[in-house]
Amino acid sequence: MLVIRPITEADFPALMRCAEESGHGFTSLPVNEELLRGKIEHSLESFSKEVISPGIEGYLMVAEDTDTGEVVGTTGIEAAVGLDVPFYSYHISKVVHSSRKLGVHNIVELLTFGNNYTGCSEICTLFLRPQWREGLNGRLLSKCRFLMMGEHPQRFSKTVFAEMRGVSDEEGHSPFWEWLRDHFFSIEFTHADYLVGVGQKGFIADLMPKLPIYVSLLSDEAQEVIGQVHEKTRPALRLLEKEGFTNRGYAAIFDAGPTVECDMVNIRSVYQAFHCNVEISKHSSQSDYLVSNTEFQHFRAVAGKVDVNRTLAKARISPEMADALQVNDGDRIRLLAQ
Missing domain, CATH: 2.40.40.20 (Barwin-like endoglucanases)
Structure with missing residues (x-):
């Protein structure tokens, strides 16, 4: 039997193992001892606080095998993102370029850089080691967060969202990032992903294009992956969609993976x-x-x-x-x- 419980300092080796196995694009679990220990400390502080409204708390939990005592997975919630460190995303929208005189009518998609999820609760850091991905274990690791939210709603925001991992290959090459890299960043996806994971986000505001990006100007490979999820993340996305989460036109800024959201009171596992x-x-x-x-x-x-x-x-x-x-x-x- 797996039991989900708050993380402790003794769980650091297991958390590091999960970080190493999670692969590229898993920003919330960077392979960095200082940062992971910091996440554990922040979670311990957050769980011990008396809270009447969501703030900068971060709740990190682990899945423990009750038979062996082995920690085999992790899951987490950020109570309100963007309050201490900016949280960036792209909004996908449309504009119309038309000329009645010339008989031209073009609908064009835009990517607009912004901070629209500031103050919302994020479900994140979901990872289960492969040999335990059977039975109800995956559902437990994901849905336990909704049991917590339903029981303690004052600690979380009205809107809950999840940023899904976008398309990249085994070497960490992201078609969307490669276009951004060539035009704005000049660093590899794995390096940018790591910098975000360790909290060094200043380069995003410094280098990211501030004006909307016309999607039609991107490479064909980059356009194809906007809003697409990594193959290993598809089961997690399907589970969230069954809970009532939908994509309202937002995507991650590095790999363009979809962001899905739902009002907490409308999450199936909360109200049922x-x-x-x-x-x-x-x-x-x-x-x-x-x-x-x-x-x-x-x-x-x-x-x-x-x-x-x-x-x-x-x-x-x-x-x-x-x-x-x-x-x-x-x-x-x-x-x-x-």
């Missing part, structure tokens, strides 16, 4: 979750649920079989699940049917 009181005993139910406790600093979430009586608001869970969730008989839990 419900509460029950715990009864700890063995049972024969075959119904799958994602389950979390109602704590924040000691948040726990698991996936497994639960015997639910909605009428009585009772949920029978196994002793093993109760131990993972750190709950006792009569405690309140949050459930989401699968």
